[in-house]
Amino acid sequence: MHPKEEIERLKKLVNYHNNLYYNLDNPILSDTQYDELYKQLKDLEDQYPQYRTKNSPTQRVGGKAAALFAPVKHAAAMMSLDNSYSPDEIREWYDRTAKTLQREDFEMVVEAKIDGVSCSLTYLDGKLIQAASRGDGKTGEDITANVRTIKNIPHELPGAPAGILEIRGEVYLDKKDLEALNAAQILKAENTFANTRNAAAGSLRQKDPAATAARPLKFFAHSFGAGNITADSFSGFIDQCRTWGFSICPVRTKTTLISEVIRFYNQFESSRHNLPFDVDGLVVKVNRFEYQRILGVTAKSPRWAIAFKYPAPQATTTVNNILFSVGRSGIITPVAELEPVPCAGVIISNATLHNFDEINRLGVRVGDTVIIERAGEVIPKVVKVAEHKGTQEVLPPAECPSCGDPVYKEQDEVGYYCINPSCPAQLRARLLHFASRNAMDIDGLGDVVMDQLLENKYVADFADIYGLTFLHLLNLENFKDKKAQNLLDSIEASKQKPLSKLLFALGIAFVGEKTAEILADRFRTLDALKDAPLTDLQSVREVGEKVSQSIYDFFRSPRALEQIERLRAAGLNFTQPKKELSGNILDGKTLVFTGELKTMTRTEAELLAKEYGGKASGSVSKKTSYVVAGEAAGSKLKKANELGVPVLTEEEFLRLIGKTAN
Template sequence: MHPKEEIERLKKLINYHNNLYYNLDNPVLSDTQYDELYKQLKDLEEQYPQYRTKNSPTQRVGGQAGELFSPVKHAVPMMSLDNSYSPDEIREWYERAEKTLQRNDFEMVVEAKIDGVSCSLTYENGILVTAASRGDGKTGEDITANVRTIKNIPQKIENAPAGMLEIRGEVYLEKKDLAALNEKQLLNAENIFANTRNAAAGSLRQKDPQMTAQRSLKFFAHSFGAGDISADSFSGFIDLCRQWGFSICPARTKTTQMSEVIRFYNQFDAARHQLPYDVDGLVVKVNRFEYQRILGVTAKSPRWAIAFKYPAPQATTTVENILFSVGRSGVITPVAELKPVAVGGVTISNATLHNFDEISRLGLRVGDSVIIERAGEVIPKVVKVAEHKGGPDVLPPAACPSCGEGVYKEPDEVGYYCVNPSCPAQLRARLLHFASRGAMDIEGLGEVVMDQLLENKYVADFADIYNLSFLHLLNLENFKDKKAQNLLDSIEASKQKPLSRLLFALGIAFVGAKTAEILADRFRTLDALKDAPLEELQSVREVGEIVSHSIYDFFRSPRALEQIERLRAAGLNFTQPKKELAGNILDGKTLVFTGELKTMSRTEAELLAKEYGGKASGSVSKKTSYVVAGAEPGSKLKKARELGVPVLSEEEFLQLIGKK
């Protein structure tokens, strides 16, 4: 291929993966694979500079400013770092800096590279006014409302320099919080996040800041953006950040010796896995700002810093088979059955292939040798075919692998679905969902037991679970008296679960655990919800047109109505208890919160007011009982004083409800 054509091919391919990574938060290449593509393009452009263009990925940061939020132009471009993966590459970087500075005694700071999302925080006279994503490096997205929910980001900096100050860092999610979030996603029948970075990125792009607030995001300050500060070095800037109340990653060292950098890299490789957050490498920075200015930047990256990354845990194995799994909604998912292989200390024997478009992208066939990756991933994935073995193409099934009925695909979707609502695989998945912890919470009714119940034809729908007898269970493998009685007791106890659990358990399309609770709190009984007209369903907050139609149609299905009556006859609870309030101190009171609170976000304060019987409002009127004012309260405080509405400080509010 002609060099110009190869350069254009690589540019197109890299731009495609940039969009997946930066804008869609859905990368399909490992960092190592991406960097290899980038290096190929960079080397070709250096060899044939006449074919290098301004729009090349080597000349800019990878993302684009998204359209979901307002654009924010960065005062100083937010650049991405060049990557190195070996001691030789990091030494080459050091030697270039040494040559430019004409000295070998310059100090370097080495710190952990957190696998999160870059974020810029702009303060005016110490008050946080704007938070922005990196975007294309010049223009990002305004994510201020969402970033304000991150509890360890100071809303106000004490003793801050006058004027504008920009601090940059990483928004991240801890591993335990990812596990909890994915458990919640599964319970809500929603997609799980592959890793902490994807979860952090998705959380920052929520339209509703309250959703972001529930995600336990955290922030580490790691870079100086712009402003007038007293520090003359990066380490001095980090000391200032500590004084201003920012969290700083503790994994850091300072040295003038490249041998020390490499030693720290090798020692830290094992230690990083014990950290509560994901770390994919180190960042090495020349410490003094004066030297940073001398070294300068390229079109894309600073010359005074570099990422020293750890290769992702990978292994090569063979695809022995491709199976088709049928979920409770009927979607058919291809799964690669692998020759067992150890990856990152875990033995992997299968990996999801997501959909048939992914199989086509990989060019995957049974018998192929493939590279499996598990780098902080919840689900191992096939990242590349190492060697094609000439097997037949993998095609979507013409019939459901479970029931043999037909398969259909919506024109604008990637998924294939089984057309049979009575499909055994769908029934199994629906029954397991019904009994799951977030639904009816029937302890002991897992996959092994459910498979035996289905095989013996003891259950064919939800209501059959409540008709199981002691004798039924004793016929199952490994069941004795005590185990059988424990399961029956758990089934009996599930009858008292609130309506919200039952609604979620029924598996109504688009109704997750949160929506089920909103519906149950609003309608109080299953019959009231069942008989609600479509217009009333559409008026419920957080229930849009698609969800309301799904609920309405479900309760007009003869099969669903028959199932409900059988569950009623079995004695299940069809009501939602009123939530017990922590007290009635604020009963009948309307509160307005304004300004920046010290110990909580305004959303958290409003929820606390509701917990104690009050009502939160967004505007001040004569009917307002109290205005709770934090720092920089604005016009609401002025209006409260004009109307004579009592004004409380945050501390006085907490004292009022007995929290202080």
């Protein structure tokens, strides 16, 4: 047999046994036999490297290290799910869904909610070409090289449709693998991971794919992103995913009764701990894609699905002390210093008390026995006093615990503030926020490095970050040439961040990521925003009176203006790139696509309609604005003609939105 043919035969055989082992949990070879088969393939590829392909199972060990993770725009938004925590809340969701669909017999699929990291896999003509993280839902990071190392992700999909196909799912670690990974981290004197989700996230963001390959990550397919599929329901799609070689969550049921969903939820609560992976609840989805299209989405979540989560883990412990933390805005937050206690897989020694009104509501004092709660990645909080043992009332501090200046409180505000702009605690928090991932994204400028920079008096404001030199960094602990150069490269790259990121990084009171993006898109340049009168700021629909005043006051602060000029001199970008807005030509219009389109799939056409402000539906009614009919259109075209709904050809639809067919 020709070496190329033998390599292809061995590749198919290894992939076949990978599927039996990872996806079907039914291996028919011993580990030794599998290793020998794998070795045959690898040896032959080494002998004839011209026949080795990137989709070979031997290439999952990791390729070239990535210098950075490039942005990837999702074909369709990767949305988050709304959460429910009680039978009453899940019934409310069911009632809303039934009312919209005008029927109660719709089928629901219920499956375990894996506690992992969302990932999108894009295939072209059945071959894996890209993997991306969720990111902000619209834009993620390119993690293709790392995802290729995950052994139960197929590189090729047998029988997949031609063109683009996007499969979404969850990357996770089994609990036993987390224990082994943490044991190895301890031996290397490196930080351990708090839970399986953190471990999966950290593993996916390794710059060297070989490091990711060394960690036993797994993947469950759980949803459809974009492309052309024949299934008309979620369960049909999942069955198709299984035939393509994807692992599917084994915990799943179907029902038309909300009472059955609640019964399943109650039965599964205790048994979920016996699973090899972490589960924090269930996901309930309307099964039929046609009904999903009718239900649509909100700004951030699909209306056709909801997470039915289990109550947050709680633990009982003692309050040893109550400390006061100073944030970047100067707000003083009381924090309970606790007797360390395990909760949700980690040891908790601190919990937030939010503010002094909350302390009064709880009646908490030093020495009390309290119940703490930790949900997912949320900071632990004190939820109740189990037993009052303390005697001394907790009062707000008269002086800032960091700088000693008097504490200030607005009459109608809950919070207490330090208003000293030179307060060391505020400076540290502001600098860390400025460098954080969602702001200027300066990789390597975390807590430990920032503390050293402050201790050495190398930085005292944002602009000082851009004055750091190689020699500055080599004076810091654990810094050598490569690490120093990487940080300097990351600082330099941050100069090109768009205005929206810079606005968020500046830490203007009440200006979060979304508001920063709205302002940047509206005013386009920092100077235009800086010079805008208060009335112009107030005219921005999404920006309220309180936020407008805060922005206006910030840009009239001599200290802020000085900082801006220093950042300008450092070469930072002060502009926002124009978005390729498609307009709202179809605003308020409902479109139904039927038949075979020439230049795009139905899914792509529906996404295009949404891009131009329209809504795509799977059924024709009197409320339908247009039916776009391709070749071999059937019952939907007939119904449109019966109801007098306007019918467009594909070319007419494209002309309507100002495009031409390719």
